[in-house]
Amino acid sequence: MARFHPLPVAAVDRLTDDSVALTFAVPAELRAEYRHAPGQHLALRRRADGTEVRRTYSICSPAPDPGGDGPHTLRVGVRLVDGGAFSTYALKEITVGDELEVMTPAGRFTLDPAPGLYAAVVGGSGITPVLSIVSTLLAREPAARFCLIRSDRTAASTMFLDEVADLKDRYPERLQLVTVLSREEQQAGLPSGRLDRERLARLLPSLLPVADVAGWFLCGPFGLVQGAEQALRGIGVPRSRIHEEIFHVDVTAAAPGATAGAPAHSTVTARLDGRGGSWPVREGESLLETVLRNRPDAPYACKGGVCGTCRAFLVSGEVRMNRNFALEPEETEAGYVLACQSHPLTEAVEVDFDR
């Protein structure tokens, strides 16, 4: 069950003009709760002026040793978003010693370290979870290799430049690093320009044996992730080997569906943290909104179908999900839904947040 705890900020490191890394110290009694898999994220919560803002940020630090007591620190990357309520606060106000409310780790964009070849295509701040994935994999699994293809605007705007260079120095044989800058020529490496579907479809087979890659990790803006997935599918990569995490969704990328098909009255029954309840759904409400009115501890972060924090198992009834950028096809087929995007299509709907 996801929970918030106040964690002290142990370091604030400026990465670029518009991004920072925040490091939290994890007290001994909470380390088991903050144990995380490489690629997971943390939701941060800020309450100010009577409003609450939540944002999810990926953990960039390696996952803790499975045999240990859990992470002693957690580091996340935060990039400034235009007008972003939380990122502006993070870049301009947070200092060492502040306490922030941090949710326990969540997310299924993860890799269980195993021998083999893995690859990632990342754009901008999409490097953040992949940094944790690559560093954990190469440290734990001597028979694993990784090909990291990253794109950014310029070298100066590239997050975690030093951390990635350090990894390349430490694992020169096992980490292949390919950088593409869209607005700047590089002295060495690939010509500048966007990494779109056509370019990736041509580029990938020349970089690595595509059919041998056990897992692809695509992370960044919606357009890049979608283009990379289409390129991979076009060159024969099965969907089951592709993992995706989208960081920014253009509002025009997927329009929410209409409320057509909803019954006049419906009731949601939800199980959360071992306790259940049933409540009427008000017109136009998502399941999450109904549950939150009655159970303020219901898990969520983005409310936009992107982070997956509100994932719940649909026990009975039918729902319509407006947008889904978080659940993999296997999860929806298995019966999971995003509560923040789900609207009842039957008079009774039952969901379980604990499964």
Ligand code: FES
């Ligand atoms: S709260 Fe982020 S997907 Fe629902």
